[in-house]
Amino acid sequence: MAKMKVVIIGSGVAALAAAARLTQAGFHVHVFEKMATPGGKLSEKWIGQYRFDLGPSLFTLPENVEEVLDLFGKNRSSFSYKRLNPVCEYFYEDGTRFSAAADHTVYVEKLSEVFNEKKHTIEKFLKSSKATYELTAPVFLKSELSFSKLLFKADTYRAIFQLYKLPLLGSLNGSLKKRFRSEKIIQLFNRYATYNGSNPYSTPAMMQLIPHLENGIGAFLPEKGMYDISRTLYNLAHENGAVFHFNSSVEEIIHDGSKVKGVRVNGEVISSEIVISNLDITPTYRYLLKNFKAPERLLNQEKSSSALIFYWGVKAVFSEMHVHNIFFSDNYKEEFDHIFLRKDLYSDPTVYVNITSKECTQDAPVGCENWFVMINVPHLAGQDWPDLIEKSRKRIIAKLSRILKKDIDSLIEVEEVLTPQLIQDRTGSFLGSLYGNASNNTFAAFRRHNVRSNDLKGMYFCGGSVHPGGGIPLCMFSGKLVAEAIKEEYL
Numbered sequence: 208m209a210k211m212k213v214v215i216i217g218s219g220v221a222a223l224a225a226a227a228r229l230t231q232a233g234f235h236v237h238v239f240e241k242m243a244t245p246g247g248k249l250s251e252k253w254i255g256q257y258r259f260d261l262g263p264s265l266f267t268l269p270e271n272v273e274e275v276l277d278l279f280g281k282n283r284s285s286f287s288y289k290r291l292n293p294v295c296e297y298f299y300e301d302g303t304r305f306s307a308a309a310d311h312t313v314y315v316e317k318l319s320e321v322f323n324e325k326k327h328t329i330e331k332f333l334k335s336s337k338a339t340y341e342l343t344a345p346v347f348l349k350s351e352l353s354f355s356k357l358l359f360k361a362d363t364y365r366a367i368f369q370l371y372k373l374p375l376l377g378s379l380n381g382s383l384k385k386r387f388r389s390e391k392i393i394q395l396f397n398r399y400a401t402y403n404g405s406n407p408y409s410t411p412a413m414m415q416l417i418p419h420l421e422n423g424i425g426a427f428l429p430e431k432g433m434y435d436i437s438r439t440l441y442n443l444a445h446e447n448g449a450v451f452h453f454n455s456s457v458e459e460i461i462h463d464g465s466k467v468k469g470v471r472v473n474g475e476v477i478s479s480e481i482v483i484s485n486l487d488i489t490p491t492y493r494y495l496l497k498n499f500k501a502p503e504r505l506l507n508q509e510k511s512s513s514a515l516i517f518y519w520g521v522k523a524v525f526s527e528m529h530v531h532n533i534f535f536s537d538n539y540k541e542e543f544d545h546i547f548l549r550k551d552l553y554s555d556p557t558v559y560v561n562i563t564s565k566e567c568t569q570d571a572p573v574g575c576e577n578w579f580v581m582i583n584v585p586h587l588a589g590q591d592w593p594d595l596i597e598k599s600r601k602r603i604i605a606k607l608s609r610i611l612k613k614d615i616d617s618l619i620e621v622e623e624v625l626t627p628q629l630i631q632d633r634t635g636s637f638l639g640s641l642y643g644n645a646s647n648n649t650f651a652a653f654r655r656h657n658v659r660s661n662d663l664k665g666m667y668f669c670g671g672s673v674h675p676g677g678g679i680p681l682c683m684f685s686g687k688l689v690a691e692a693i694k695e696e697y698l
């Protein structure tokens with residue numbers, strides 16, 4: 208029997224996972240990618256002698272990649288990574304320092320010592336974070352957004368009977384304030400809201416599940432850098448028959464109002480009964496699915512934050528920093544009010560510095576480091592970006608120089624910038640938002656598009672703007688969910 212064809216638009220991490228899984232299941236997969244290389248946001252670039260991962264820097268749940276390797280019977284060691292210790296270095300303006308150890312006992316002891324909180328209170332919070340993840344992941348994150356499917360899952364009933372363990376009311380910040388006295392520890396745990404581009408002062412307390420991923424299960428780094436995630440998935444799909452068409456921007460998804468018929472690329476029609484869009488859901492409906500009614504309620508949700516990134520090759524080594532480093536703002540509430548309410552930038556932003564060369568020595572010349580310097584910013588809303596970029600650069604350099612006690616500006620050897628506009632232009636993310644919709648209210652998680660269309664047969668979706676959400680682990684889940692949905696329907 209001839210293999211069924213699947214066309215995938217885009218080659219972000221969710222699409223690569225779906226392409227590999229569908230190839231292995233016997234589908235004939237064609238991926239059309241508008242850029243010259245695979246990976247989307249999860250790409251890399253050399254600037255002079257420095258290598259940079261362009262987007263994601265924090266890697267959790269590596270078993271998502273291993274699961275795909277296992278499907279092909281590949282040795283897991285072909286994708287090597289290590290668990291980071293310390294997980295993150297935190298710097299506060301008043302000189303307070305906290306190094307988050309990977310070891311649970313040391314982590315709790317140090318949190319207690321530095322922030323003067325009882326160990327028991329910290330343990331209780333981390334236990335609650337773990338319970339929230341373990342109860343919601345099988346029911347929500349690893350399942351399609353479908354009432355009928357959830358009805359037949361044992362995990363659904365397990366979660367229902369343990370609802371009392373879940374923080375169902377209030378915001379993340381509100382629930383942290385009830386547990387802790389130290390403003391600094393509250394700020395540290397509030398930061399996890401930014402992992403899906405949300406505001407800790409309005410995102411639901413359920414988001415407390417994220418610290419468990421990083422501290423309970425672990426933060427990891429592939430030995431060849433983050434891009435090795437894309438490379439590994441691409442190689443698996445490609446070696447097993449998926450055909451990749453680079454520099455090929457899809458212009459239209461062809462349909463007859465009830466069924467998908469194919470796509471149009473460079474004026475040429477490519478027929479296929481099954482099409483997966485890995486492109487952000489908003490441009491998929493607005494520009495590719497012409498003459499088709501868009502799900503306005505889902506598309507009009509508040510968007511997540513964006514980011515401003517400076518890639519700096521730095522001619523020095525900073526022993527007090529590790530792979531992940533946070534330099535906190537002195538007024539977190541003001542910072543998020545600026546990002547989400549005023550849609551502008553706060554004068555004292557929290558600065559994140561990622562340095563992969565701490566572990567991947569090939570990423571920078573000897574005696575130098577590759578700094579990925581990022582601040583959270585609002586999505587595109589008519590701001591004067593050239594002015595904001597110039598101001599931000601000065602503010603970031605002043606803050607880092609102040610805290611690290613070195614003139615950072617004079618150490619920058621090479622430099623490039625990634626802006627919300629470039630994020631939108633390069634990857635199609637609507638308004639440059641990093642994670643599709645924000646999760647700034649209780650129902651936001653349920654207002655993401657499912658991986659399959661109920662109205663157009665053969666139309667599927669995967670990636671950061673659809674269920675279960677943005678970030679590498681959730682995109683890998685959506686890649687799996689979409690492959691399972693297609694197998695269920697067509698095999």
Ligand SMILES: Cc1cc2nc3c(=O)[nH]c(=O)nc-3n(C[C@H](O)[C@H](O)[C@H](O)COP(=O)(O)OP(=O)(O)OC[C@H]3O[C@@H](n4cnc5c(N)ncnc54)[C@H](O)[C@@H]3O)c2cc1C
Pocket residue numbers: 216217218219220221222239240241242245246247248249261262263264265266455456457458485486487514516630633634635636641642669670671672677678679680682
């Ligand atoms: C700066 C930054 C930092 C981040 N940090 C983290 C982090 O630390 N940890 C984490 O887990 N996540 C992080 N994320 C989020 C994470 O990168 C994304 O959620 C994830 O990579 C999105 O993958 P995706 O599958 O949705 O596809 P995307 O990466 O969005 O790729 C979509 C692809 O579609 C292609 N495309 C668009 N239009 C067309 C068209 N018409 N025809 C053909 N192809 C098209 C694009 O070129 C692109 O390759 C970060 C993101 C950014 C930008």
